[in-house]
Amino acid sequence: MTTTVIVAAAIVAGDPPRVLAAQRSYPPDLAGLWELPGGKVHDGESDLDALVRECREELGVDVRPGQRLGDDVPIGAPIGEQSVLRVWWAELANGEPAALEHSEIRWLSRDEIDDVPWLPSDAPVVAALYGDWPGTAG
Numbered sequence: 780m781t782t783t784v785i786v787a788a789a790i791v792a793g794d795p796p797r798v799l800a801a802q803r804s805y806p807p808d809l810a811g812l813w814e815l816p817g818g819k820v821h822d823g824e825s826d827l828d829a830l831v832r833e834c835r836e837e838l839g840v841d842v843r844p845g846q847r848l849g850d851d852v853p854i855g856a857p858i859g860e861q862s863v864l865r866v867w868w869a870e871l872a873n874g875e876p877a878a879l880e881h882s883e884i885r886w887l888s889r890d891e892i893d894d895v896p897w898l899p900s901d902a903p904v905v906a907a908l909y910g911d912w913p914g915t916a917g
Contacts, residue, residue, distance in 0.1 A: 783820075783860060784829075786819075786827075788867055800813045800895055801883075817833045830867060840873060840876050842869040849866060852900065
């Protein structure tokens with residue numbers, strides 16, 4: 780069985796800290812739902828290299844990955860394939876985020892994290908985000 784690794788960045792900025800969320804524009808069954816920016820790791824590419832590349836492609840920014848956020852999250856995949864989501868905290872290294880591949884992007888404070896409908900696969904990540912929010916004691 781093949782395992783596809785999906786990486787995502789919890790990009791944090793500001794004081795108080797806010798995290799960047801992105802609204803899916805496709806596929807149709809996921810359009811309108813929110814996620815952390817990221818995507819598939821290509822063959823021969825490290826997780827962190829993929830994370831930096833995906834943020835550049837999706838947002839037009841360079842990010843500096845930090846610590847992992849939570850554990851691998853199994854996500855739905857076609858039969859015969861397994862996918863896991865791996866998330867890192869990240870900070871902006873260069874550029875201002877733009878919605879290049881999403882319908883919209885939005886900076887969310889800890890209190891606003893539940894204000895958008897997240898992808899079902901992101902539920903454990905959102906819970907980990909809330910619990911490990913920068914500047915809080917957990």
